[in-house]
Amino acid sequence: MEDNVAIRVSNLTKKFKVYYDKGRSLKEVILFRNRNKHEVRTVLNDVSFDIKKGEAVGLIGHNGCGKSTLLKLISGILYPDSGSVEIAGRVSSLLELGAGFHPDMSGRENIYINASIFGLTREEIEARLQTIIDFSELHGFIDNPVRTYSSGMYMRLAFSVAINVDADVLLIDEILAVGDANFQAKCFSKLQEIKEKGTTIVIVSHSLSQIENICDRSIWINEGVIKADGTPLAVHSEYLDFMNEQRQAAGGKALDIPPEYVAYMQERRYKENLKLSMIPEQQAAVEANGGQYRWGSGEVKITSITASGPDGVGKRLFEVGSDVYFKVHYHVEKPIKDAVFGIGFFRNSGENLYGTNTRIDGKPNFDIDEDGEFTIIMRKIPLMPDQYTVSFSIEYGDGVPVDYWKDALKIDTYRKTPDVGGFFMEHDWEYGEHKAQD
Amino acid sequence: MNKLKEIYEYRLMVYSLVKRDLRGKYKGSVLGFMWTFVNPLLQLLVYNMVFSIIMRAGVEKFYLYLFVGLIPWLFFSAAITGGSTCIIAQKDLIKKIRFPREIIPISFVTSQFVNMLLSFIVVIIVSVVSGVKLTVGGILCLPVIMLVEYMMALGIALISSSLTVYFRDLEHILAIVAMAWLYATPICYPETMVPEKYLSLYRLNPVTPVVNAYRDVLYYGKTPDLTTLLLAAGIGLITILLGVLIFGKLQRRFAEEL
Numbered sequence: 001m002e003d004n005v006a007i008r009v010s011n012l013t014k015k016f017k018v019y020y021d022k023g024r025s026l027k028e029v030i031l032f033r034n035r036n037k038h039e040v041r042t043v044l045n046d047v048s049f050d051i052k053k054g055e056a057v058g059l060i061g062h063n064g065c066g067k068s069t070l071l072k073l074i075s076g077i078l079y080p081d082s083g084s085v086e087i088a089g090r091v092s093s094l095l096e097l098g099a100g101f102h103p104d105m106s107g108r109e110n111i112y113i114n115a116s117i118f119g120l121t122r123e124e125i126e127a128r129l130q131t132i133i134d135f136s137e138l139h140g141f142i143d144n145p146v147r148t149y150s151s152g153m154y155m156r157l158a159f160s161v162a163i164n165v166d167a168d169v170l171l172i173d174e175i176l177a178v179g180d181a182n183f184q185a186k187c188f189s190k191l192q193e194i195k196e197k198g199t200t201i202v203i204v205s206h207s208l209s210q211i212e213n214i215c216d217r218s219i220w221i222n223e224g225v226i227k228a229d230g231t232p233l234a235v236h237s238e239y240l241d242f243m244n245e246q247r248q249a250a251g252g253k254a255l256d257i258p259p260e261y262v263a264y265m266q267e268r269r270y271k272e273n274l275k276l277s278m279i280p281e282q283q284a285a286v287e288a289n290g291g292q293y294r295w296g297s298g299e300v301k302i303t304s305i306t307a308s309g310p311d312g313v314g315k316r317l318f319e320v321g322s323d324v325y326f327k328v329h330y331h332v333e334k335p336i337k338d339a340v341f342g343i344g345f346f347r348n349s350g351e352n353l354y355g356t357n358t359r360i361d362g363k364p365n366f367d368i369d370e371d372g373e374f375t376i377i378m379r380k381i382p383l384m385p386d387q388y389t390v391s392f393s394i395e396y397g398d399g400v401p402v403d404y405w406k407d408a409l410k411i412d413t414y415r416k417t418p419d420v421g422g423f424f425m426e427h428d429w430e431y432g433e434h435k436a437q438d
Numbered sequence: 439m440n441k442l443k444e445i446y447e448y449r450l451m452v453y454s455l456v457k458r459d460l461r462g463k464y465k466g467s468v469l470g471f472m473w474t475f476v477n478p479l480l481q482l483l484v485y486n487m488v489f490s491i492i493m494r495a496g497v498e499k500f501y502l503y504l505f506v507g508l509i510p511w512l513f514f515s516a517a518i519t520g521g522s523t524c525i526i527a528q529k530d531l532i533k534k535i536r537f538p539r540e541i542i543p544i545s546f547v548t549s550q551f552v553n554m555l556l557s558f559i560v561v562i563i564v565s566v567v568s569g570v571k572l573t574v575g576g577i578l579c580l581p582v583i584m585l586v587e588y589m590m591a592l593g594i595a596l597i598s599s600s601l602t603v604y605f606r607d608l609e610h611i612l613a614i615v616a617m618a619w620l621y622a623t624p625i626c627y628p629e630t631m632v633p634e635k636y637l638s639l640y641r642l643n644p645v646t647p648v649v650n651a652y653r654d655v656l657y658y659g660k661t662p663d664l665t666t667l668l669l670a671a672g673i674g675l676i677t678i679l680l681g682v683l684i685f686g687k688l689q690r691r692f693a694e695e696l
């Protein structure tokens with residue numbers, strides 16, 4: 001194997017026996033020998049590819065396409081029927097979090113158990129112990145028994161151990177969905193950091209956008225063979241088209257496309273539309289920003305945005321019909337005249353629900369010459385339970401963007417009653433001549 | 439050889455699993471870890487009542503005779519019966535994490551072994567209190583005897599644990615085998631009670647020389663003749679080699695079969 005190759009998969013074939021009616025007891029084995037009918041299903045058929053050192057690769061495909069089997073073969077949990085997997089260096093597989101945790105033992109003791117299962121020696125664990133504890137944010141609880149942890153704390157500890165193993169090759173199966181949004185973001189940036197250190201990463205995920213964010217390459221597995229291999233954007237477009245065709249061929253019924261795909265497709269379409277409507281400079285700015293939808297001339301920059309109730313305490317979850325306060329802080333690089341503040345609400349799919357700014361509202365324009373803040377109060381928000389993204393903008397003159405921050409903030413709404421729809425509509429009922437009771 | 443090196447690299451995992459097992463065992467009970475010592479003492483009390491008062495076997499200090507044989511046997515029998523299910527019991531680990539799977543039976547047998555070692559503290563105390571004069575040579579032989587027994591137990595656990603994954607009946611079959619094996623070994627009765635014509639067959643049991651060696655040290659107070667252990671040591675070595683071979687073959691499909 002060449003020096004720059006981390007994983008070499010050569011002519012890998014894996015078959016599973018699928019038993020119609022499997023008997024494994026003595027009586028069944030002897031008496032019903034011929035009842036042990038099974039079919040052999042080829043999950044992977046003569047698959048070959050190389051992964052270079054430091055590359056981050058996503059494995060995609062619909063359920064049952066063989067991508068998880070492939071990951072297990074690479075990790076050495078499964079053995080191939082033919083072909084081989086060669087790996088340079090230490091492998092760590094994040095297929096299961098919290099392996100070997102004992103509920104009665106403390107967090108600290110469980111770090112030792114869990115890390116030892118990953119093959120670390122005592123010295124290696126001791127060298128990482130503090131990093132693991134820091135990452136898990138469980139300082140005050142680390143010597144308490146794990147059974148007293150909430151499920152979030154449990155996952156945080158488990159993930160912290162797994163991510164700090166320091167492998168040369170890291171295999172990940174659908175686990176970035178751990179913990180709350182904050183911890184997820186932290187795991188995500190830790191992954192980026194690991195990647196920058198030169199670790200080879202292979203990820204199986206349903207979330208195409210996750211793969212696009214981390215990986216430089218996607219391999220699409222279909223029916224046990226590689227259907228496409230290339231940059232995530234190219235492979236995913238092809239994949240989504242294929243899934244779409246399949247869906248239409250099946251009479252428009254949802255085949256096994258998870259709702260994330262649908263949302264993702266809508267998001268993609270939205271982004272493309274947005275790009276079309278952007279002037280070239282804006283588009284360039286978005287690209288320079290690593291795809292983050294934030295652009296502008298930059299004289300004034302939004303530094304922080306908090307969403308809160310009337311008490312001013314920042315939160316993310318709001319009841320439908322409550323007042324939401326958005327406090328926006330900005331920093332001035334260069335004073336501007338005739339500034340206009342704006343806000344926009346979007347669905348995750350990209351649909352614009354409402355947008356306005358101080359000019360539309362007939363407010364006087366401002367001259368901004370020093371750091372400051374403004375607050376937008378959205379009264380009785382009618383957005384029914386879902387997640388929404390909020391965008392903010394500062395413009396001047398006739399709409400020259402100074403800082404245009406798309407998807408700056410996410411809020412969630414909830415409702416105690418089971419009425420349905422996209423927006424809450426204020427209403428009353430009247431029965432004949434009688435007025436509804438108040 | 440590579441396998442050995444890999445297992446050595448995972449030595450902390452064996453330690454962790456054994457520690458977890460021992461710690462977890464008596465968690466929540468009032469006496470806690472003390473049960474490791476109280477349990478054999480109470481067993482001794484029961485056997486003493488039964489065999490000194492009800493069923494007199496005609497052996498001097500029969501309770502000690504029995505006790506010295508029973509503690510090593512309990513370890514051996516746990517390795518056979520519990521060993522067969524140890525892989526199945528850890529299927530979540532096997533299916534999700536890559537590590538040398540031999541670690542699981544090794545940890546299981548070691549954990550039972552540590553339990554036996556702790557019980558031996560009680561055995562030695564009882565033996566001394568009963569007036570057995572322990573010899574230095576005898577005491578020095580104990581680790582050798584234990585090692586031979588450990589090898590046999592591990593070999594059997596490697597074979598039975600991997601076979602049981604494919605053939606679940608083995609668990610129940612082995613429970614019966616363990617029971618029969620107990621009576622084919624001079625533990626509850628002296629070897630002299632075995633009819634002459636069966637004796638050569640009887641002596642083929644590799645556990646017999648092990649039990650006899652323990653008894654030489656802790657019951658008769660003499661240095662055992664280690665040559666009688668040779669057969670047992672040889673069988674122990676063969677079962678381990680066979681166990682590693684069979685386990686190595688069978689473990690390839692563990693994750694699919696579980």
